[in-house]
Amino acid sequence: MVGFLASVFVSQGRKAGGVVALFSVIFGAVDPVWGNPSSPPLQTLGNASKQWITQASAPPSTPLDIEPEILDESPVLQRWSEEIPDVLHDIRHDPSFKTRVRLGYSQFPSTHHRSGWTIGVEDVFLGKTGLTVSAEYQGTFKGDRTTWGGDLRYYVLPLGSRVNIAPVLGYRNITTGAYQTDGINVGAKLKLIPSRTGAADLSLTQTFVSPGSSDEVGITTLSVGYAITPQLRISTDLQKQNSVAKKDSRVGIILEWMP
Template sequence: MKESPKSQKFGLNLGLLKLRRGRSPQPPEDRGAIRSCHLPLERKAIRSPQPPLAGGAIRSPFLKGVRGDLARHIPPFLRGARGDLIVLFLLIATPAWSQPQPHKTPSAADLDLKPEIIESSPVLQRWMRKVPNVLEEIDRDPSFRTRLRLGYSLFPSTNNASGWSFGVEDLFISESGFTISGDYHAAFDRQREAYGVDLRYYVRPLGNYINFAPIIGYRQIETGDYSTDGVNVGARLLLVLSRGGAADIALSQSWVSPGTDDEVGLTTLSFGYAVTHNLRLSTDLQRQNSRQEKDSRLGIVLEWML
């Protein structure tokens, strides 16, 4: 059916009117299609809840533990995903001064001491210059000291003859493990006489409580029945009961002129105990074995520690 000229004119006027109002003329079917497509989507978007992205992403075992500790401090309206966000923000924003600070080892310079106290203490002055390696110094610092010896000797196998003795024990060569020892003992009636010098090398660090030293040296021995002299070789075992020479036990075994007919074996057991800082009392028990005779010596010795 064809439209009349009057109806065409009416439609044209209606389109011009809408153009003046800023609206584009659209056919009724187009407007209806647009409304039918978008209106349900808008309503659906408004009615659908937001997905819990933040809560699911933040709820980790760590935050659960933190929230468990802080649960009583968080108001009820801040719990849930919103509470997790607040806890995470507080952990990130915590200032550095609230974190555990590294412990600083105090030095002698940090001590609030009077100058006269520091001047009178060599230990403090040394620590202020440089902190020493204590463990290394314990190994290098000898647990025993050099001693000058003077004492009384008794010779039971020679009619209980009396005599005297003197010597030096463990004179250190620099800071090495080498020491030099020498001794002389004799009866007053000259029936017994012996002297010698030994070089010892302590295998373990000098600061150890147990040490072992090979011995090599020279010794002269004279008795009423025989005499011998020559190389003296052997070993010494030292057990330090208290550092600094306060107490120790030493056992030595050596042979003079080993492998010859004049070979003499010497076994010496010594006990030492300090009575003052520098003075020590020592006891020597010595057994002298030869092919001709077996002799013995007992010594009571005062030792001055250097």
């Protein structure tokens, strides 16, 4: 009985081996991808495929074929050819706003709608830090109302942020028909930058001149700027000055140049 079963298994094994051999011959001569009978056997094709994949994935041994004229005119390509920059670091620390030189027209509704002018500079960066210097002068054409001074601002968030806040410390001198005050100017500035590099921004500044004294004046300024060229912007200022003696206001349309 045992001998009979052994002979059956041997016979079936030979048949199965013949079938496997037949399938190997048929499918070994056929390309498993394209079904091309002229393709090499599976084992040969596998080795060739591995060699091709290795060559394709290997980094090129020669630099990119770029015309010298294009490379000379592109600082970006020059920088990337020397070293791959840390783009995330640049976005975070490259200022999202620019220094602006300002000159424009002002109107003082609280002073019989007198007309005047404004001149100043905003956010001159001191090195690669968040510390900036600003200065301004504004007054009526008749000279019966003037405000001038300068500020230091330190932006506490990375300069590339779309939202930033800065403590303000400086000096202001204010002269109107109703009062005159001067002294330390302290407060804070909130800046929103929906579009980087000076294209558009909005800021709200609240400061106090000579805080704690009887001559204290609170100054609230809302400013919105929009670029019309890569170096020129139009800015609108809405400002309120609140003192014990009087509440004053100013509206300004200002042309800003970004050096």
